[in-house]
Amino acid sequence: LSIFGGDAVPSGRGSGRGQLADWIAGNPLTARVMVNRIWGWHFGQGLVRSSNDFGARGDAPTHPELLDWLAAKFVASGYSVKDLHRVIMLSAVYQRVSETASADDPDNRWLSHFNRHRLTAEELRDSLLAVSGQLDLTPGQAHPFPAEATWSFTQHNPFNAVYETPRRSAYLMVQRQR
Structure with a gap:
């Protein structure tokens, strides 16, 4: 409304999708959830077992430092899913044999071996x-x-x-x- 000599009023045009995308990308939980889901895709289960509930009622991560490191690397790479896949697949954990290493970790909660999975x-x-x-x-x-x-x-x-x-x-x- 420049008729009255004031500053121009910012228009409210647009759908707000850009603001929503910025808000989602700016939330640190977004990277952690994405990393957990990609980890779960490769290993059969995520670092946080309850991948649909990252809140206080969900399970705690089995390896919180690893989850934080992968999330930071994911953000630093510009949210590159390809780079995240590369980091996970070149890790020693991904390249382990699928034979059960010991009876101490039969559910593989501590990543002692690679989980068997069906091939596509x-x-x-x-x-x-x-x-x-x-x-x-x-x-x-x-x-x-x-x-x-x-x-x-x-x-x-x-x-x-x-x-x-x-x-x-x-x-x-x-x-x-x-």
Whole structure:
């Protein structure tokens, strides 16, 4: 309202999403929760067992210093999930064998061994190709999926043709059921 000679009133336009994003990113709990969920994705359970309740009623972290260090590294990297995955996967804890080390930690609360987990279909396929010596690790090849005009959705085409290539499953088209 500059008609009356005062300062311009800031407009209230916009949805407020930017302010909400800044508020969420500025909260130190956000990084801890994200780190805990990514840790849980890799290990089957987070450093805080009650990942849906980080409050006073939730479980205490089994390794609070590790959680704080990973959260600080996550924030310092600009919330880079890729960097966080790299840090976790290059750790000695991630690279441990899955055999139970001792009877003192059967639930693996203190990370004495790597938890066994089921492989996804893509991980299983890549493992079988690697063991047989047929896995093609060269990146940047043409996509093996046929042109859309040639699609005929029968039992054998086009999705099964993709799996005839020895490339890593990360580079292949995946048909998901909805």
